[in-house]
Amino acid sequence: MEFEKGTIVQLKSGGPAMIVTGQTGDRVECLWYGDVADDVKTGTVPSFCLVEAEIEEVDDR
Structure with missing residues (x-):
């Protein structure tokens, strides 16, 4: 599985x-x-162990 930087x-x-x-x-x-x-930590992980995270949007209004 490919993930883009960021x-x-x-x-x-x-x-x-x-x-x-x-x-x-x-x-x-x-x-x-x-x-x-x-x-700050860094590491290398096999792609099959990762999923795209579900991030909640916060409305700061």
């Missing part, structure tokens, strides 16, 4: 929302925020 994804098993930063073959490079402020 797509927000999540592991099929759950977990934090992650941003796709690249893809090589079936390996997807992701970035996400950890539990502590300014704690």
